Amino acid sequence: MIRRERGIFFVYSIGLDIGTTSAKAVLYTANNEEICACEIAYPLLKRKVNYAEQDPDVVVDACFTVLHHVINKGQIQGKDVSLVALSSAMHSLIAVDQNGKPLTLAITWADNRCAPFIKTLKGTSQGRHFYENTGIPIHPMSWIGKIHWLRENERSVFKQAYKFITMKEYLCLRLTGHYVVDHSMASGTGLYHLRKQAWDKDVLAFLEISEDKLSSLVPTTYELPPLTAEAQALLPVGTDCRFFIGAGDGVLANIGADALEKGTVAITIGTSGAVRTLVDDVVTDELQRTFCYALTEGKFIAGGATNNGGMALQWFIDQFSKGMQTEANGRSIHELIIKSAANVPAGSEGLLFLPFLNGERAPFWDPDARGTFFGVSMHHQHAHFARAVMEGVLYSICSVVNALKQSLGTIDRVQASGGFARSPEWVQMLADIIGQDVSLPPSHHASALGAVLLAKHAIGELDMFTAAKTEKKEQALLFKPNLQHTEVYQELFAMYERLYQKLETEFSAIAAFQSK
Incomplete structure (x- = not known):
């Protein structure tokens, strides 16, 4: 009616x-x-x-x-x-x-x-x-x-x-x-x-x-x-x-992705990326790793954002993949790159990418950080680099997930949205890297849906805290982690975090050089 x-x-x-x-x-x-x-x-x-x-x-x-x-x-x-x-x-x-x-x-x-x-x-x-x-x-x-x-x-x-x-x-x-x-x-x-x-x-x-x-x-x-x-x-x-x-x-992505319960986080990757959860009071972090935003009176969103989400993959495609032709069935170059990356083993056979092409926000908050490929060997091909870029974006997301866990406790449910959610391969990598189930709502336009639900909440048309549930939850796709892949990623993620710490001083030096 x-x-x-x-x-x-x-x-x-x-x-x-x-x-x-x-x-x-x-x-x-x-x-x-x-x-x-x-x-x-x-x-x-x-x-x-x-x-x-x-x-x-x-x-x-x-x-x-x-x-x-x-x-x-x-x-x-x-x-x-x-x-x-x-x-x-x-x-x-x-x-x-x-x-x-x-x-x-x-x-x-x-x-x-x-x-x-x-x-x-x-x-x-x-x-x-x-x-x-x-x-x-x-x-x-x-x-x-x-x-x-x-x-x-x-x-x-x-x-x-x-x-x-x-x-x-x-x-x-x-x-x-x-x-x-x-x-x-x-x-x-x-x-x-x-x-x-x-x-x-x-x-x-x-x-x-x-x-x-x-x-x-x-x-x-x-x-x-x-x-x-x-x-x-x-x-x-x-x-x-x-x-x-x-x-x-x-x-708004938390509203649209049905991530308004304690222990539930929304992971959004569009141009940038972010991990967010609803809290009932202002939450700050001793190490200043996370942000806190206002939602409505008495409700806040805590989390962390990364600078380099889909932007990193777009950079890789623009700079290194322009010569690739789309297949006869009309798939886009993005689809071809992602499909080729999916054929590479988890961990890109020892190729790591620090995705800091535009500096970094959470958890390091370092504008001088720079993109880095590490472990490059003769056997690495174009598809390895593509997968390493996709994995690097998710390593940065994982570091924010870990910071939130340390600040707020366990994470029981993960809701994914944003442009990356168009790619089942990329969402599966996320589940493997964080080692948790990832739920994908029917629409990846979580922010737009959240805006509409908030407006209808304002006029009494619905309750936004329940509107994104019920049939939406039943329609969601569930991605379960491949535990063998998770084991590989745990080893490489530890290396990823050590690399940032070891390169922090050199990042500042190269950033100063680039600004001359």
């Missing part, structure tokens, strides 16, 4: 996910079943060494266009979409002027330009104080480093900035003309006091900015004000369609 509220039939809903390299729109039925999904890619700009930026207007245009595409693909009428809910990659920073025009590109989580300052701050008592209050490790992804860099290196931009906002805030500004940020996205900036649920006055004083330079804080259940006439004219939905602000993509 279709429910009616405020004169709106709950027929279709859309989860709009603003990613690092693409915008995705997923269309759902009234019962939250996925109908179809569309994606529009945009570049991650690398203008200089250690830079990683987006063009804000290109991203917004992609978001508007992908909504048109998903409605057309679903063969529905835009007026029948009653709800659009937002998800977004976290940590991006845009300085805008008084007219809302960007003064900078969007400086993403992958941008390491402020690394020298961050290395200085991280080991101080002040750095620890900031981490304990905000739950965000001292790392270039944090706005502390980004805004400090602007203050010291782009003084005119720093002074001219009317607001500092995330990519999702810029989209909301283009939609409504209002500056608002949900508590989840705010908690990813490093400027938000988790326990006070407010902007952190100590951090703001340190950065020499006032609170009016930041958007107004709103709950993750917040419904956006009516759209501007300009935005409405560009969108394919009716004037009755309701837009909800949602949360960060990682927080």
